[in-house]
Amino acid sequence: MKRICVFSGSNPGNHAEYEQAANRLGDALVTHGMDLVYGGASxxxxxxxxxxxxSAGGQAIGVMPRGLFRRELAHTGLTEFHEVETMHERKALMASLSDAxxxxxxxxxxxxxxxxAACWSQIGIHKKPIGLLNVRGFYNPLIDMLKHTVREGFMREExxxxxxxxxxxxxxxxxxxNYVPIEQGQKWVELANKG
Structure with a gap:
């Protein structure tokens, strides 16, 4: 694993813990010899x-559509900066450059x-690990929603x-x-139709 794509806000959030976690994640990437791939904003x-x-001596690769340059303020000090036309191209390039x-x-x-990224993993387009940095329990409501989705029969528990x-x-x-990809069995639709 050499490159990790990081999805994150173009705002810092309302609590200092979010920025602290972003800084600590940057340190962790460099410590493990991993390059950053991200949306390219400063x-x-x-x-x-x-x-x-x-600042820790690592590599940072940004990908940004031309139309966002004013709103997201492109970072001018990156190792690499890729300019693309659309958001779809941005996501596709970020995914292709990354191992997780x-x-x-x-x-x-x-x-x-x-x-x-999670949907692509579920349907087998990739087997790259996906992590949630759950600072201040930020993702707890999302995790609860996914569990609700399982209970209601719209997603497999695995x-x-x-x-x-x-x-x-x-x-x-x-x-x-240490992530081990989940082996996807039959398609959900196939299983549902057999009942």
């Missing part, structure tokens, strides 16, 4: 992780990137294991390194 938690990786994914707290964009959840950045990186 602001919010995105910028904090990139700054920490770079980590989601820090963030907004709708972060959720959307996280769920796409697919909860697609996500490695930790509140500590170092433990999360170690969890990704």
């Amino acid at each position: 602001v919010g938690l995105m910028g904090r992780v990139a700054d920490k990786v770079l 994914f980590i989601s820090l707290p963030g907004g709708l964009g972060t959720y959307e990137e996280l769920f796409e 697919n909860l294991g697609l996500l490695v959840v930790e509140s500590d950045p170092e433990r999360l990186v170690e969890g990704l390194l």
Whole structure:
């Protein structure tokens, strides 16, 4: 595992713990010799992780669509910066450059990137580990929603294991390194139709 894609907010959030966790994640990546792949911004938690990786001597690779340059403020000090046309191209390139994914707290964009990576894993497009950095229990409501989804019959229980959840950045990186992909059996639809 050489590169980890980090999804995160372009805002820092309302609590200092979020920025502290972003900094600690940057340290953990460099400690393990991993490059950062992310959305390319200089602001919010995105910028904090990139700054920490770079200041610790690591490599940071940004990917950003041209239309977001003003709103997200592209980071000008990255190791590599890839300019793309669309959000779809951004996500596809970030995924192809990465061996794993980590989601820090963030907004709708972060959720959307996280769920796409998880969906792709569920349907077998990739077997890359996906981590949630659950700072301040930020992802607890999401985890509860996924458990509710299982109870209501819209997701297999074993697919909860697609996500490695930790509140500590170092433990999360170690969890990704030790991740064993879930073997997907028959398609959910096939199983449902056999009943």
